[in-house]
Amino acid sequence: MSEQNGSDTQCGDRVRVTVTDGVADVRLSRPDKRNALDPAMFAGLVTTGERLRADPAVRVVVLSGEGPDFCAGLDFGSFRAMESGERLSATAQLPPSDGPAQATGQRAAHVWAELPVPVIAAVRGNALGGGLQIALGADIRIVAPDARLSVMEVAWGLIPDMTGTQVLPELVGRDVAKELTLTGRTIDGTEAARIGLATRTDADPLAAALTLAREIAGRNPHAVRAAKRLLDQAGRVDLATGFAAEQTEIGALIGSPNQVEAVTANFAKRAPVFEEVS
Structure with a gap:
């Protein structure tokens, strides 16, 4: 493609x-x-x-x-x-x-x-x-x-x-x-x-x-993918598994280059420029 x-x-x-x-x-x-x-x-x-x-x-x-x-x-x-x-x-x-x-x-x-x-x-x-x-x-x-x-x-x-x-x-x-x-x-x-x-x-x-x-x-592509993964699990796994998955995903996002760029762009009032998903 x-x-x-x-x-x-x-x-x-x-x-x-x-x-x-x-x-x-x-x-x-x-x-x-x-x-x-x-x-x-x-x-x-x-x-x-x-x-x-x-x-x-x-x-x-x-x-x-x-x-x-x-x-x-x-x-x-x-x-x-x-x-x-x-x-x-x-x-x-x-x-x-x-x-x-x-x-x-x-x-x-x-x-x-x-x-x-x-x-x-x-x-x-x-x-x-x-x-x-x-x-x-x-x-x-x-x-x-x-x-x-x-x-x-x-x-x-x-x-x-x-x-x-x-x-x-x-x-x-x-x-x-x-x-x-x-x-x-x-x-x-x-x-x-x-x-x-x-x-x-x-x-x-x-x-x-x-x-x-x-x-x-225009959103952090890593966050978008993580959100889809979590929402697709909802109701299909038990709560403990779902809650643990949330923490795994948020742990991977906080401080990552694209998450930092989202914060920086928000404070600078400009459009973010995100790295592609590898």
Whole structure:
């Protein structure tokens, strides 16, 4: 992944990435098909996420779709293949994974949660089925009020199998997750924000996400990464483990070059200049 400002990288023909001042602008790039998921899109998402995870110059990621939609879910070719028992996502060419997500679809969604930096999903138009599950891999979701979101798999006789069954209850509660999953009901962005499926709404979610990303990118990158690690542990480890992790992280930050720069810049009333994460 190039570290040059404004560098544009194409991951296959499905995902486009531009990195500017530490902000990676990642766009699903199949607008003529509503950014629907096919093997090439799955591979592009996984490959892009893994490259960004290894890039120390990246401080924040914004994930969106080109055209009017975020992602309308599986393309029709995948559903047609299922009639004969074929699973096209399994044909994506990817190296083995050493993480908890093993299936291709799971990896395409979970890779964003595995990034050490914050990921902000900017959602407009359709985020349906697998498209919604990809958005669930982000840390923050900013959605258009009229966006259309659905755990749509039941309409096709399926279940959400791209990490959705494990992530959704944590966001909206077990009962709401069951209602959305068992009915396939489509909700708008306003309702999504009300029930916790989205962080907040904005008429221009991409502009809002990029503004937020630039703000976060201006913070101590070591502190941002430490905060994400700690918040991701909350509720998943016991309190003693969580409290100990807090002290480990704060001990590593106090007096470090970037923490000193944050203090110095605050007192000098200037923008800080932070060292990259090594």
